[in-house]
Amino acid sequence: MIKNFIKNPYLAIFFDILVIFSLSVFVYLARPIATSKVVFIPKGGVGEIISYLANRNFNVGPVDRYAIYLIGRPQSGWIDMQGGELARIDFLKRLTTAKAAMTQITLIPGETRIVFLNQIASELNLDAKILNEQYEALAPLPDGFLTPNTYKIPLGISERHLAYYLVNSSKKAHEELARKIYGEFDEKRWFKILTIASVIQKEAANEAEMPTVASVIYNRLNKGMRLQMDGTLNYGVYSHEAVTAERIRTDMSEFNTYLNDGLPPTPVCAVSIAAIKAAINPANTEFLYFVLDRKTGKHKFAKTLAEHNQNVAAQR
Template sequence: MEDKKQMTTKSKLVIAIFIFLIAAGSAAVLFVRQTLQPVPSSPEPHRITIAPGTGSAKIAAMLEQAGLIRNAQAFTYYLKWKEQGSKFQAGEYELQPGMTLDEIIAAFNQGLVVKEEGTKVTIPEGFTVRQTADKIHQQFGVDPAVFLQTAQQYRQFTAKSFAQIPNDAQLKNRLEGYLFPETYEWTPDTKPEDMLDRMMLELDKKLESLPASWQQTLADRKLTFHQMMTVASLIEREVAVEEERTLVSGVIYNRLKKGMPLQIDATVQYLFDKPKDRLFEKDLQLESPYNTYLHTGLPPGPIASPSFASIQAAIYPAETKYLFYVTKKDGSKGHLFAETYEQHQQNIAASKKNP
């Protein structure tokens, strides 16, 4: 009878322990669930800076201290369970209270750091590398000599267009014409090589918007990419009226086809650090492969950064018989075009009649 009573007591004890364990387990599960829930949302974001080499436990502690998670230890265990934390990227993050743990993890994995506010700079169409260097010096304080040296010597650019530049000792500035004119935003610590690469990558991007057959069009004209960019730069420096770009392009190709010197003033102006208000006869006699009064064919490379419109005109010129053009003197900045030298002389005389 006593043994039976002892058995009953033991059974009750076992049942009590079992119930306790279940209750404790349920409480533990409930606790874990609660600690893994997002903290209450708030409109005010918090910034967290992760230094290189910071471990996941320290990151968890920082998150808890900032009020972005409920429990650092639970977050650390969650990372181990999800096999996360090894790909977190260093940087400054702006996180919103109320984000889930998975959203926080994704932000760290993807490196969604706070974008440092930069300064905008606009590189105008038709600028040379030297003018670009001076512009960037004004905006960011970068030494123009360092900028020009980087443009001339740096080799690790990632832009596709960079690979199209020939290794030609006659090039006055190696990257001339390849720095696409656009508005850029850079931080004060942006390196010159990164600025240069960004401008060439922008050129790559613009070229992607051309018709798919544009490279075949160049091949049909027996033109290299570098030659096309050179023509585009000549158009850019010669044309002010939009609809004349293809006409001037046609004149350039017509003269090249006939073996005539291009006689473009802008190629002589390119020989000077600062453009002259007026070229004299002695200037036209300056010996340089860029002087298209002395040498037939194209100069060794571009003389400025062409706009996308000039690039299009260089690829798709107007089909005309024009061989000459002269600037109107009526303030329109337009040109008078001619097929013959006689017509050209008449246009020059007509142009001079305008005040």
């Protein structure tokens, strides 16, 4: 039998080709692939997933598509890849088996980007400076772009991947909401709405007040009056600081609407859908002023300065 095999040149050639092919596959699957600790995999077919990874600089190609078919079906979501370098076969196996441990982070309406990112950096043992730098490199707005939500985040995610995930999730949410309301996503118009909504978010005592607060903003702008609203000074690291008379005098930033005309240059915080709706559809009022009623926790609105002064005096 063996003699016949050796004497048959076609069988010998086939055997040689099979050996060479097997060795090539073994060598190929043993090659290392550089990877981060966790990798996000979208839902889709094997070909789509391989293309997704290739577009994100993973060294994968058509051969890996067929290799995965033999191993199993890739999972969607965050995958724990351990990080560093993995043999190609181990990388492909982990795509089918290794779900990452998850945690949750929540961004509430009214919070500023830097306070939120610093907080989650502390919770996830990340570098807050790098996380903020990565956000600034990716986001079109310094604040107010991240959408309030509870995000599921894999433990071990890097600063770059977290920033990318948060920014892209928010971008998708903004575009979907804008198209639902306007039928299109006009970035300039939408960002102005976010800026107005952020002032509403900082100033309104509750959602029910938001359309009325919005009307005051538009009424003052239409009359050429400065907004003179404390909430615009709760930007950035000042998110939770009380706005004092000294702060109003000394803050020379563009966010000081006591010293500057018009709106702040950008949103001052994350905004809720309710605040966005109020910015788009303000109440129809003649109010120009409001002051917080400490007894009710709501605002008293006024059409004239004299009426407003009476409301302020009542709080003293």
